Amino acid sequence: MAKNKCNVEIFGQQYSIVGQESLSYMRQVASHVDEMMRQVADNNPRLDTTRLAVLSAVNIASDYLKLKREYDEILHLMEDEQP
Amino acid sequence: MAKNKCNVEIFGQQYSIVGQESLSYMRQVASHVDEMMRQVADNNPRLDTTRLAVLSAVNIASDYLKLKREYDEILHLMEDEQP
Numbered sequence: 001m002a003k004n005k006c007n008v009e010i011f012g013q014q015y016s017i018v019g020q021e022s023l024s025y026m027r028q029v030a031s032h033v034d035e036m037m038r039q040v041a042d043n044n045p046r047l048d049t050t051r052l053a054v055l056s057a058v059n060i061a062s063d064y065l066k067l068k069r070e071y072d073e074i075l076h077l078m079e080d081e082q083p
Numbered sequence: 084m085a086k087n088k089c090n091v092e093i094f095g096q097q098y099s100i101v102g103q104e105s106l107s108y109m110r111q112v113a114s115h116v117d118e119m120m121r122q123v124a125d126n127n128p129r130l131d132t133t134r135l136a137v138l139s140a141v142n143i144a145s146d147y148l149k150l151k152r153e154y155d156e157i158l159h160l161m162e163d164e165q166p
Contacts, residue, residue: 010137017141032144053136054093058100060140061115064147071154
């Protein structure tokens with residue numbers, strides 16, 4: 001499958017990200033990380049960038065695992081409803 | 084709502100994370116980020132830790148946004164099926 005390469009800016013730094021998704025999707029992902037980092041930075045102005053990035057990853061992973069739990073519950077409900 | 088505080092190790096560094104979720108959930112989140120960072124580091128041995136953390140956040144955000152899309156589609160389908 002062809003890979004796309006996309007240059008994005010996250011928290012003032014340039015990154016080149018590669019993936020099978022569309023360029024607009026990759027930009028959306030980068031923008032989500034950029035927003036989360038700015039939010040964490042606003043709440044923790046003394047954090048260095050590495051810790052800021054790790055804590056942003058923690059926040060995003062927390063959102064992901066919560067959604068995963070809800071998603072799995074819905075799939076389970078749908079299976080129970082099958083005739 | 085009461086907040087829990089949890090000390091975790093992510094990619095060899097100590098972090099103190101705070102949240103309304105259970106301690107076991109916060110450890111699970113930290114472990115997810117740790118695993119993702121180790122995976123990105125294995126594939127990109129020359130990356131500095133900040134870029135490693137940002138790219139890990141990008142990967143997790145990509146998983147999140149894909150799951151969000153699927154989740155929203157399922158909710159939409161369920162609404163259409165309502166009598």
